[in-house]
Amino acid sequence: MDKNLTLKELAKLLNVSISTVSKALSGSPEISLETKERVQTLAKTLNYVPNSLGRNLKFSQTKTIGVIIPDILSHFFAKALYGMELMASELGYKIIIAISNDSLNKERDSIQTLISGSVDGIIMSLSQETQAKMEIEHLKDVLDHQIPLVLFDRVLSIIPCDKISINDFTQAEQATMELIDAGCNKITYMTGIPNTSVDDQRKQGYLNAVKKFGLPKQVIKFDQKNFPHAILKDLLQQNKIDAAIAADELSAILIMKSVIQSGFIIPDDISIIGFTNGIMGENFLPSLSTVDQHEEKQGCLAMETIIARIQGKLPETPVHYKLKTSIIHRESTRNYS
Amino acid sequence: MDKNLTLKELAKLLNVSISTVSKALSGSPEISLETKERVQTLAKTLNYVPNSLGRNLKFSQTKTIGVIIPDILSHFFAKALYGMELMASELGYKIIIAISNDSLNKERDSIQTLISGSVDGIIMSLSQETQAKMEIEHLKDVLDHQIPLVLFDRVLSIIPCDKISINDFTQAEQATMELIDAGCNKITYMTGIPNTSVDDQRKQGYLNAVKKFGLPKQVIKFDQKNFPHAILKDLLQQNKIDAAIAADELSAILIMKSVIQSGFIIPDDISIIGFTNGIMGENFLPSLSTVDQHEEKQGCLAMETIIARIQGKLPETPVHYKLKTSIIHRESTRNYS
DNA sequence: TTGTACGCGTTATCAA
DNA sequence: TTGATAACGCGTACAA
Numbered sequence: 001m002d003k004n005l006t007l008k009e010l011a012k013l014l015n016v017s018i019s020t021v022s023k024a025l026s027g028s029p030e031i032s033l034e035t036k037e038r039v040q041t042l043a044k045t046l047n048y049v050p051n052s053l054g055r056n057l058k059f060s061q062t063k064t065i066g067v068i069i070p071d072i073l074s075h076f077f078a079k080a081l082y083g084m085e086l087m088a089s090e091l092g093y094k095i096i097i098a099i100s101n102d103s104l105n106k107e108r109d110s111i112q113t114l115i116s117g118s119v120d121g122i123i124m125s126l127s128q129e130t131q132a133k134m135e136i137e138h139l140k141d142v143l144d145h146q147i148p149l150v151l152f153d154r155v156l157s158i159i160p161c162d163k164i165s166i167n168d169f170t171q172a173e174q175a176t177m178e179l180i181d182a183g184c185n186k187i188t189y190m191t192g193i194p195n196t197s198v199d200d201q202r203k204q205g206y207l208n209a210v211k212k213f214g215l216p217k218q219v220i221k222f223d224q225k226n227f228p229h230a231i232l233k234d235l236l237q238q239n240k241i242d243a244a245i246a247a248d249e250l251s252a253i254l255i256m257k258s259v260i261q262s263g264f265i266i267p268d269d270i271s272i273i274g275f276t277n278g279i280m281g282e283n284f285l286p287s288l289s290t291v292d293q294h295e296e297k298q299g300c301l302a303m304e305t306i307i308a309r310i311q312g313k314l315p316e317t318p319v320h321y322k323l324k325t326s327i328i329h330r331e332s333t334r335n336y337s
Numbered sequence: 338m339d340k341n342l343t344l345k346e347l348a349k350l351l352n353v354s355i356s357t358v359s360k361a362l363s364g365s366p367e368i369s370l371e372t373k374e375r376v377q378t379l380a381k382t383l384n385y386v387p388n389s390l391g392r393n394l395k396f397s398q399t400k401t402i403g404v405i406i407p408d409i410l411s412h413f414f415a416k417a418l419y420g421m422e423l424m425a426s427e428l429g430y431k432i433i434i435a436i437s438n439d440s441l442n443k444e445r446d447s448i449q450t451l452i453s454g455s456v457d458g459i460i461m462s463l464s465q466e467t468q469a470k471m472e473i474e475h476l477k478d479v480l481d482h483q484i485p486l487v488l489f490d491r492v493l494s495i496i497p498c499d500k501i502s503i504n505d506f507t508q509a510e511q512a513t514m515e516l517i518d519a520g521c522n523k524i525t526y527m528t529g530i531p532n533t534s535v536d537d538q539r540k541q542g543y544l545n546a547v548k549k550f551g552l553p554k555q556v557i558k559f560d561q562k563n564f565p566h567a568i569l570k571d572l573l574q575q576n577k578i579d580a581a582i583a584a585d586e587l588s589a590i591l592i593m594k595s596v597i598q599s600g601f602i603i604p605d606d607i608s609i610i611g612f613t614n615g616i617m618g619e620n621f622l623p624s625l626s627t628v629d630q631h632e633e634k635q636g637c638l639a640m641e642t643i644i645a646r647i648q649g650k651l652p653e654t655p656v657h658y659k660l661k662t663s664i665i666h667r668e669s670t671r672n673y674s
Numbered sequence: 675t676t677g678t679a680c681g682c683g684t685t686a687t688c689a690a
Numbered sequence: 691t692t693g694a695t696a697a698c699g700c701g702t703a704c705a706a
Contacts, residue, residue, distance in 0.1 A: 004397075004454075004482070004483070004699095006698095006699060006700090007699070007700065007701095008699075016676075016677085017676065017677045017678075018677085018678095018699090018700085018701095019676080019677065019678080019679095019701080019702075020675090020676055020677070022700070022701060022702085023676090023701090023702090026701085030675065030676080031675070031676080032675060032676090035675085035676085047478070047481065047482075049449075049452055049453045049454075049482070050453060050699085050700075051453060051454040051698095051699055051700075052453040052454045052455050052699095052700095053390070053393045053394045053397060053399070053454045053455075053698080053699070053700090054394060054682090054698075054699030054700035054701085055699080055700055055701080056390045056393070056394075056682095056700095057390045057391060057393075057394050057681095057682050057683065057684090057698090057699080057700075058681080058682055058699080058700050058701055058702095059682085059700090059701090060341075060390060060682065060683090062390070062455075064433070064455075072409075072415050072418055072419050072422075073412070073415055073416060073419065073616065075410070078409050078410055078415055079410060081409060081434075082409050082410065082436060085409075085434065085435065085436045086436075089435070089443070089446070089447070094433050094435075094450060094455065095433065095434050095435075096401070096431050096432065096433055096434075097418075097422065097432050097433075097434045098422065098426070098431075098432075099419060099422045099423075106426070109426070110426070112386075113431060115386055116386045116387060116388060116389040117341075117386075117388040117389045117390045117683090118389050118390075118399075118401075118431065141384070144384065145341070145384075145386070146341065250616065250620075253620050254620065257620055257622060260622055261622075279410065279587065279617065280616065280617050280620070283587075283590050283591065283594055283617070283621075284620075284621065285594060285597055285598075285622065341683095343682095343683060343684090344683065344684070344685095345683075353692075353693085354692070354693045354694070355683090355684090355693085355694095356685080356686085356692080356693060356694075356695090357691090357692055357693070359683095359684070359685065359686090360685090360686095360692090363685085367691065367692080368691070368692080369691060369692090372691085372692085387683085387684075388682090388683055388684075389683095389684095390682080390683070390684090391682075391683030391684035391685085391698095392683080392684055392685080393684090393698095394682085394683080394684075394697095394698050394699065394700090395683080395684050395685055395686090395697080395698055396684090396685085396698085397698065397699090454699090
């Protein structure tokens with residue numbers, strides 16, 4: 001049980017050469033059955049584990065994928081990460097995780113440390129700041145270093161790389177239309193995650209739908225740490241709102257909480273629909289109707305894609321998978337026939 | 338902008354030796370100012386990034402910490418991970434994340450891949466299965482390979498390594514006593530995470546408190562995917578329960594939901610107190626009174642500890658930090674003076 | 675069937 | 691002030 005057993009030490013113990021040991025352990029047919037067994041049993045009893053540092057250098061690959069996400073506390077990213085980990089471990093890959101905290105600088109730093117060869121590929125979802133400033137030099141760096149890159153969820157179309165996303169536009173449009181179908185005609189789009197690509201597309205989908213039906217549009221941006229309780233209450237009292245589309249799960253919960261605290265009833269007074277099928281929305285009273293984004297599947301797919309890209313199994317031109325999603329009807333929206 | 342620029346290539350371009358380039362880039366005083374600048378500017382324009390694979394092998398260290406947690410969807414672990422990432426990036430370390438999914442086998446596999454030299458140390462919280470079966474061979478493996486190990490939250494005292502935990506026993510005891518103070522005398526301990534060390538200690542703390550005050554004890558174990566709604570309703574109707582201590586956040590939410598759906602009032606009919614200060618408990622209606630476990634701080638501390646251990650800054654005998662925690666009073670418990 | 679020698683990219687020691 | 695060389699641990703082409 002020495003600390004770091006190497007091939008060299010094994011070879012010395014067995015009185016054979018290093019390469020013999022190496023070959024014997026990899027089961028090469030060049031080696032006689034006898035020595036092969038001799039080597040293998042000793043390796044096993046001594047609990048030999050090949051040092052991956054040497055292997056990494058030899059093959060210049062690490063079997064590791066870097067994952068950069070803006071946030072780990074949001075259910076969406078946590079579940080996406082879960083999917084990635086599942087797929088990665090199945091395919092024999094490890095994950096280095098970095099959390100950008102929606103900061104461009106942190107994102108840049110993380111990329112800097114990752115492109116030095118510690119990972120074979122990078123999966124990321126862009127930080128809010130990155131998308132707001134449209135700053136993409138650091139992403140170019142990744143590409144320049146020939147490191148495969150997969151963008152998911154918060155995607156930027158100008159980056160020439162593989163992408164995974166859901167069709168936010170269509171989904172928001174469909175969600176809006178279902179609210180209209182159910183008889184709502186004062187539908188507001190409320191977002192606690194402004195300046196992200198997903199937010200923008202969802203808003204556009206919403207705007208498109210209300211325009212198509214000649215309904216008034218109303219958009220409220222807010223800070224999730226400082227919800228505009230009074231504003232929403234006013235709207236409710238003046239009967240200027242009868243439905244809300246929330247840009248993400250936490251936004252939806254905050255809206256529902258505020259509505260209830262103002263003494264109004266969900267869904268009788270107002271219907272709410274959110275994005276992301278998380279534990280919070282599932283367990284809130286009333287439970288949240290929501291757009292299921294198949295977070296876990298997005299994560300799996302992102303991991304599958306980057307590994308396929310690394311192994312050269314993908315066409316040279318970037319692929320863009322847009323996942324189909326569905327709406328989960330629960331208690332926060334009115335029934336419609 | 339070649340793909341993988343190496344010292345060798347730089348040296349050739351500049352017509353100097355490899356070692357000169359290496360020294361120049363590290364700012365060695367051995368090299369003349371002139372060549373130093375010549376080298377550095379070229380390296381910069383060509384966007385040279387030293388390959389960490391080479392460095393890793395040279396120093397046999399990776400500046401990477403392996404983190405194995407049972408679950409990423411629970412707020413506790415997500416936030417602990419967040420704390421770890423924060424501290425790691427501050428100290429120049431990366432994180433490889435593995436999710437055991439509360440399975441012993443997955444935990445074993447993860448350890449196996451990590452001890453081959455891909456990490457300088459391992460932080461982990463034991464899986465439910467590991468704790469239930471008391472199977473620790475794989476942990477011994479880590480120690481045998483001379484890899485520093487830090488256990489946090491779900492800790493096993495027989496493993497000789499550094500540990501971080503909160504004092505679950507005391508906390509549960511204190512939580513119980515506060516419920517008693519507030520006039521509750523039919524207090525039940527309800528757990529959706531049986532067979533974990535934290536659950537066991539919390540239960541013991543609860544039992545100790547009710548025993549001390551001569552109150553009846555009542556423990557309900559359940560599966561979080563299949564909450565015993567009917568049983569709880571019966572207890573409420575027969576007035577056999579007036580307070581519940583929930584072993585974790587999700588358990589607490591499930592209890593509150595069930596209580597409300599049965600038509601009872603929180604905290605008038607029953608007080609609820611949980612563990613973990615997460616978004617769910619914070620935003621539920623009523624908001625959850627809970628034991629704050631300082632998840633983020635536990636994560637930070639775990640990371641600080643393992644790095645200190647790696648750098649030899651810790652005494653040889655293992656340290657065990659037990660964090661003090663506090664109780665956050667919100668709406669799910671009665672006021673008491 | 676086994677052993678020798680080399681290269682992966684980096685740093686460090688020592689010689690020029 | 692600079693350069694040649696060895697070493698980290700592994701795998702492998704080639705020689706024995």
